[in-house]
Amino acid sequence: MKLHRGLAEAVILALEDIFIKNRQADKVVEKVLKSNKKWGARDRAFIASNTYEMVRWWRMILYCDGFDVIGNHYNMWRLFGVWQVLKPIHFKLDTASELPGWSELADIDVTFVSDKYTEAMGIRKIAQSVPDWLDETGLKELGSVWDREIAAMNQEAPLVLRVNTLKTTVIDVRKIFGVEETELVDNVPDAVMLKKRQNVSLRDSFKMGYFEVQDAGSQLIAPFLDLRPGLSVIDACAGAGGKSLHIASLMENQGSVLALDVESRKLEELEFRAKRNGTDILRTRWISSDKTIKELTESADRLLLDVPCSGLGVLRRNPDTKWKLKPKFLESIRMVQWDILSKYCEMVKVGGKMVYATCSILPSESEDQVKRFIDAYGAEWKLIKEHRTAPYMDGFDGFYMALMEKY
Template identity: 35%
Template sequence: MINARNTAVKILKQVLYNNAYSNTVLSMYLNREDLSKKDRALVTEIVYGTLKYKYTIDSILGSFIKSNLKKMDVDIVNILRMSIYQLRYLDKIPEFAVVNEAVELSKKRSIKLSKLVNGVLRNYLRNKDNFIREDKGNKIDRLCFKYSFPHWITELFITQYGESTGESILKNSNAVPKITVRINSLKAKYEQVWNELKKNGYDVEKGIVCKEAVVIKGGSNIESNPLFRKGYITVQDESAMLVANLMDIEKNMIVLDLCSAPGGKSCHIAELMNNTGKVYSYDLYENKLALVKDNAKRLGIENIICNKMNAERYAEKLSGTADRVLIDVPCSGLGLIRKKPEIKWNKDQQSIDSLIKIQRNIMLNSSKYVKLGGKLVYSTCTLNKMENGENIKWFIKKNPEFKLEKLDYGDFGNIIYHREGYMTILPNDNVDGFFIAKMIKYR
């Protein structure tokens, strides 16, 4: 148990203090350290749970610790954080075990600080009923504490979407995500893969939105499954699958994907074209393009061509060459919080404002690559309207040769179809938050 919790402490340090991605560093440690299946599950639970509820946990710790948490030993702070998470949000671990394990972990760092850990946790247990807090403070403060979001994100969602929808976004962004896979039509049929997954002991259900989606509700690591290794399936959220499905892809097209890594959408487009035409996948970094190449090779895709390019810089050679241009632009990622809870803590309003300039530069350049009658598709994994609808309105005003095409994929409850034609997908138990707009160059 101590080994598992010690691993969790190391991962939290990397994510919260070294800006590492939770999924990447968690995978690295789980593959590197000798942990049982039970301990691997515990580490995953503790890491994601602590990141998810950090705001609430830190608010509670602030009631018992006089010094600034930012000035304390980071390992001790993370031991306290993950212990409060277990005591407050998990009921399968006895309280005495949580406290004892925390104290033992702390002793390895400092005997003196282990006494602080013991005192804080026991003080919390004596006073835990005082931390309901749903009826205290103003509306934003209550929501911040209840759903564990920083003030600026809470205010952004409530201001942009209204109190009811905004609170729903906060709640659903804390949902435990399921794994969804896309069946590769180049190699397999849906029924074939479905039966094979069930035969291998996976608990599966059909996708909610996309016909090529299978939701994995339970089973072993999907990436170690032979179906994945053979390229019959690839992991992709249904919101991301919608992008290629809405691009009106036809065989033998020329398609540019300007921000392509790790290649999920490029590969989906190539599959829809049945390995005809050309998909030019660009990215700023060679190492990220390697991921696109690896995915394409595994999936048996032969019509993807990868090249390094900065999408903010205009490339004359691409002018008027593409039937479709996809720009899945760098964004704040506020729709992905259920999978990457550290987004709550490593983003701020200033960093988002700087992203908007990048997004608009990419839009202006990419529009010049579209043929007459071709289409430009803009997508993000954020819910911030300034990065989404406001960018589209700005672009159309500057580029009247483009007009929005109305998107409609059916009624799924969590999809907002805006009167301008673009769509916002709100996060829920099944899908990430997303935004998609499609524009045709009509003159």
């Protein structure tokens, strides 16, 4: 594809917002794509793909430009040009990109860049484009699996829908997109995978609540609660409520779902989504203090704790996380997870069940936290089962879930 200066400028603007202004990549790309209504689908695809690719392979790009220090000051034009040289090599494309004669790209040495790429492929943290500390942490916690895990995390994630069975069926949603343009997902009954990326939020069927965008791995969490119609369920870290909506759907709109969160803004979004989804049994409540949790003591038949985490299981979708995440945050979030698990469990009735879940690939945020909990509270709780998903194993995002029962 011929490089157009206007599109290159859009990518560079996005990168400046992400790396210099420290803004969230998906929000930045969304904003940039809305900035020019004259761009066609191909233009938008170029901007989005090149932005995400450069974020994903940022350290490798820097290395091939002659740097191995991730700082705050970059020559974005040069790095954009370096990526255009690297892209056909890295993705093994048939045709090489020819750099245009723009002054900003004039001093890029293609041979130097190519030679540096060969060097980079022999250094895992450069080849897979991760910070030193993350490479060390992944190797320490996952051992030899880390190589496969991080390589899979650098692949583009598929676009998966969760069909809202309160309003429609998997068969009908496949017809909306074209059966030949969709795929089913083994062992995830409400999932439909789209073969082509697209903005599904513009479709009337989305606005009518026929489906939500939700990774197949994430869709396994709500069923893990062992739900049935009529139960009282609390989703205590609900956020914008994708799993709360799934719970209500699985309960066939019978019973009660209480979505809690410390951020009231997210709960407002959930209330809107619940109306769109035709969910009548869902209500929200803001967690203003520990008092909110105490008031709900032994009120839930089922409790979902999809706790805050590093997000290292969803790097395919949020590649900027690996550049913004710091070791100190990882230490602090483990403490937050333990605080939530050890306090919020009191909301479960005797005989009730709880799922602890994370979107992290690290055992220290997942399996280790559950083991610690059972060691401390084994007189009242027992671990029934655990499950983990991972891109390198099943193609899903990296989720962990554990089902425990109170007795």
